[in-house]
Amino acid sequence: MEIIGLTIDRLHEALRAGATSVTEVCQRTLERIEALDPQLGAFLTVNRDEALRRAEELDRDLARGEPLRPLTGVPVAIKDNICTKGLRTTCASKILHNFIPPYNATAVERLLEAGAILIGKTNCDEFAMGSSNENSAFGIVRNPWDAERVPGGSSGGSGAAVAADLCVVALGSDTGGSVRLPAAFCGVVGLKPTYGRVSRYGLVAYGSSLDQIGPITKTVADAARVLRVIAGRDPRDSTSSNHPVPDYLAALDGEIKGVRLGVPREYFGPGLDEEVRAVVWQAIHRFADLGAEIVDVRLPHTEYAIACYYIIATAEASSNLARYDGVRYGYRAQGATTLREMYRRTRNEGFGAEVKRRIMLGTYVLSAGYYDAYYLKALKVRTLIERDFREAFARCDLIVGPTSPTVAFRLGEKTEDPLAMYLSDIYTIMANLAGIPAISIPVGLSREGLPIGLQLHARHFEEATLLRAAHAYERAFPFSHKPPL
Amino acid sequence: MPITKREVEKIAELAHLELTEEEKEQFTVQLAAIIAYVEKLNELDTTDVPPMAHAGRDERADYAQRDDVVGEGLGSELALANAPDPARGYFRVPKVIEEG
Structure with missing residues (x-):
């Protein structure tokens, strides 16, 4: 077989x-x-x-x-x-x-x-x-x-x-x-x-x-x-x-x-690789050939999605990852003489750099004096992003765009710059913030022979339409x- | 608003992380860059916008919690199976009460 x-x-x-x-x-x-x-x-x-x-x-x-x-x-x-x-x-x-x-x-x-x-x-x-x-x-x-x-x-x-x-x-x-x-x-x-x-x-x-x-x-x-x-x-x-x-x-x-099929212009702005843009547009034209109707839509808050996401996700992570303290499961640092020292050393030795970075950021945005400015603000912007989709879906059944602004990047290319790494998620984060379903399907190869993904979004619980x-x-x-x- | 090394130390303490000097320096720079970026949200007027509390938004669904019925637990043997230092049916930890 x-x-x-x-x-x-x-x-x-x-x-x-x-x-x-x-x-x-x-x-x-x-x-x-x-x-x-x-x-x-x-x-x-x-x-x-x-x-x-x-x-x-x-x-x-x-x-x-x-x-x-x-x-x-x-x-x-x-x-x-x-x-x-x-x-x-x-x-x-x-x-x-x-x-x-x-x-x-x-x-x-x-x-x-x-x-x-x-x-x-x-x-x-x-x-x-x-x-x-x-x-x-x-x-x-x-x-x-x-x-x-x-x-x-x-x-x-x-x-x-x-x-x-x-x-x-x-x-x-x-x-x-x-x-x-x-x-x-x-x-x-x-x-x-x-x-x-x-x-x-x-x-x-x-x-x-x-x-x-x-x-x-x-x-x-x-x-x-x-x-x-x-x-x-x-x-x-x-x-x-x-x-x-x-x-x-x-x-x-x-x-x-x-x-x-709604095409949000915000998903085709600066930063999108030209080859990805061309292959995704070719796929959109193919959808039209199959009988789909192509409609212009707007998702005006797209540019705020990454900022919104990295506040909400890290805030939740800082709370969720508090449980890893060396007491009930997993790694425990040896030789600590007090409980607090054991917690700190376990967490410092047990977590990698990105996890610590996100715990730190999440703790910061939730801390006294910053909660309203960052966390609460991000929850409000999340409402605006969800409204964007609600309004767009009044004019279309599915929203289409690229899954990623580029093809697969090189190992090590973005490891020194966390923010540049975060920007790879620009088109995918919106669906998580709004809670809607989305799918990525392969629609072509770049000249270098690397796959290019197209993304479709649907309304809440409309996976059947998406699929x-x-x-x-x-x-x-x-x-x-x-x-x- | 730029973040200081002093603030990084305070956050690390809140998060129960013991950072090395090198990590403190690095996080001060990186967190400052990320925070400067997320302040982009201040461009938006959100005066009358309610915060989004739940992501599911399924108006047709019933999110009522299940009945409060006693179910089966893990049992202490299984609950302790992953413990780094179990002792006599408990999780043993270093001294809790610190001096001073």
Whole structure:
């Protein structure tokens, strides 16, 4: 069984035809990880023995005549900030280097119930803080398309693993673009669902009002399949919505006629690479050829999104990361004689530079005398950004633009300048602030052979519309390139 | 408003971080640049704008909290399984009461 380019539907077709077994696909996947991952660095933990044990169990179920479940036999990679019972979950941080979760995240639990095989845990920026995956305490991830370039962050391991066919699908988390940016840089599909669509239970908290778990896949149809499994109300996450979960796959009818596609001029301003601009515009014209109606819209507060985000996200992070103190789990500094000294030394030795920077910034904007000037101000600007979308969506059904202003940049290019790194998120952050769903799909290659991602946004809980349009495009203009591995 | 090294030290104390001299110098410069950037928000008049409190905004959803029913806990063995220094069913820590 060929696992290069393998998707859920092709795997299930082969299983139905008896052309392969779950165990064979699992073995091939593990062999490929063994062969390629030493160079890529996409995995922090490979779940080898347990994956094979489970594959054999699933094969026995199938032999007994059990029907295929939505994800039976699908090798899934999970970002290492999502808790997996009994399987090390580090958040790519020294402070959690030995943490073994006593429970599964709800999204993981649902994947397993649907028959998926947990193949391993993927590398990421420490605590999901970064846009290049260079902030991992356990090493960089290389872009499968060019080993000297970043895979994007923070779910860089998940993006690289899907692009390199080291799994069929992966889960990432997206607080400011961390699913969509690696998807764009690695030439795969990345979906950030509506805030509240997928339970955050077991996702290690970074910016709790922004975080969402989302799938990274090779096709839009696979994203629809995974979302259908992981979406829905969870009593363990009070912000998860009981809005009904539709059959996203059934929504993919290839139809896009009459869909109003809004193009915000703010997404095509200065700073956008000319080649990215040209490829994204070509894709927009293709949408028009398929019958979509192109409409001009405005998102006037776009230029304030990064400032707004880095206040809100760091404020929430400074509070969320207070729990890492060396008492209940993870790393503890040795030799401290008082509790306070132990806290400080544990945190200083356990956290990397970017995490400390964000804790510092978040503590500053929440501190007495600065709260109103920074944090409260940012919450008000967030309202303005959400209104921008509300007004734009009165005139269109979807909003389209580039996922990132550039293609994958070079390793080390932005590590000395945190602010320049933050600006890579300019187009992705808006969706998190507004709480709306967005998807990145690959629509072309640069002259240097690097993938270019297009992003679509929809109204709250309209993932079906988003997926339908992305699927119609993918069907008409398939992205058939593969990384040179 | 430029941030001083003194302020960086104060924030580090609030955040329970013990920074090295080098980190203090570096953060003073970097945080000043980031804060100067985020002050961009002051260009906007937000006098009558309410702060956004919740990101989901699903008018059709019911966010009522679940009933307050006793469920199953982790149990002390599992809760202590990741502890750096467990002792007799507790998390052991260095001396809590400091002198002076």
